[in-house]
Amino acid sequence: MAVPALEVRYVSKVYEGKVPHRALDNVAFDAEDGEFTGVMGPSGSGKTSLLNLIAAIDEPTSGEIRIAGTALHSLGSHEAALLRRRTLGFVFQHFHLLDTLTVEENIAVPLTLEGISPGRIGARVREVLERLGIADIAERRIDAISGGQMQRTAIARAIVHRPALILADEPTGNLDSRTSGEVMRLLEAVNREDRANLLMVTHDALAASFCHRVLFIKDGRLCNEIVRGSHRQTFYQRILDMQSLLGGERRDLPTTRG
Numbered sequence: 001m002a003v004p005a006l007e008v009r010y011v012s013k014v015y016e017g018k019v020p021h022r023a024l025d026n027v028a029f030d031a032e033d034g035e036f037t038g039v040m041g042p043s044g045s046g047k048t049s050l051l052n053l054i055a056a057i058d059e060p061t062s063g064e065i066r067i068a069g070t071a072l073h074s075l076g077s078h079e080a081a082l083l084r085r086r087t088l089g090f091v092f093q094h095f096h097l098l099d100t101l102t103v104e105e106n107i108a109v110p111l112t113l114e115g116i117s118p119g120r121i122g123a124r125v126r127e128v129l130e131r132l133g134i135a136d137i138a139e140r141r142i143d144a145i146s147g148g149q150m151q152r153t154a155i156a157r158a159i160v161h162r163p164a165l166i167l168a169d170e171p172t173g174n175l176d177s178r179t180s181g182e183v184m185r186l187l188e189a190v191n192r193e194d195r196a197n198l199l200m201v202t203h204d205a206l207a208a209s210f211c212h213r214v215l216f217i218k219d220g221r222l223c224n225e226i227v228r229g230s231h232r233q234t235f236y237q238r239i240l241d242m243q244s245l246l247g248g249e250r251r252d253l254p255t256t257r258g
């Protein structure tokens with residue numbers, strides 16, 4: 001059987017301080033090959049803490065995380081940084097692109113860091129530019145393109161090195177509703193056509209409805225899971241219902257979507 005892209009095994013995270021705070025409590029789940037998993041929960045429920053642990057930015061207090069079979073805690077900081085660079089792709093709310101570089105230069109970054117030859121980099125970047133429909137803006141600088149084009153560029157950068165797992169943190173958080181839909185359809189296509197594994201944290205029920213399943217966290221605990229059936233609209237409604245059941249989400253509900 002194939003090794004899961006991600007294994008989260010009974011992970012807890014306690015932030016030490018005057019009053020220690022248990023941000024994650026015994027969280028356990030796997031993301032199987034080719035799966036698009038959503039993570040939702042009220043503000044302060046532990047979503048960012050979980051993402052930081054999976055991204056090897058922070059370490060769990062107890063439990064274990066494996067990416068493509070490798071236990072993150074078994075790695076030194078240099079190895080963890082290498083694993084992060086080679087096996088993970090990132091898509092952020094605020095894009096995190098390099099403003100002074102062009103679209104194609106930004107997309108090339110993960111390959112440049114690996115010391116791949118310019119010819120091979122150029123060929124792969126062109127392939128990804130075409131794939132994401134941004135070949136016509138390849139030579140534009142980031143500060144001269146729209147938010148939607150920035151997120152397409154960020155997705156291109158996240159997939160260019162064919163990572164084992166793509167982590168998306170509120171990828172639609174900075175986009176209008178039409179552009180959000182376009183970006184989610186792209187992520188869905190990347191997942192389906194490239195069999196890319198995606199884990200997305202979001203407050204946006206419509207964005208979450210593009211996932212195969214959504215895990216809900218409350219007070220640091222995995223408290224529920226909804227699996228998508230054949231109708232996305234029904235899934236969307238079930239996600240909205242779960243959000244209101246868990247509470248603390250009214251301000252997060254989309255107001256301009258349907």
Ligand SMILES: Nc1ncnc2c1ncn2[C@@H]1O[C@H](COP(=O)(O)OP(=O)(O)OP(=O)(O)O)[C@@H](O)[C@H]1O
Pocket residue numbers: 015016017021022023041042043044045046047048049050
């Ligand atoms: N570095 C830290 N030190 C201490 N407490 C922290 C730290 N980071 C997060 N917390 C606390 O841990 C809890 C979970 O925070 P986290 O940011 O993971 O939640 P979240 O679900 O991502 O919230 P949001 O949706 O608002 O981004 C919160 O109570 C937060 O205040």
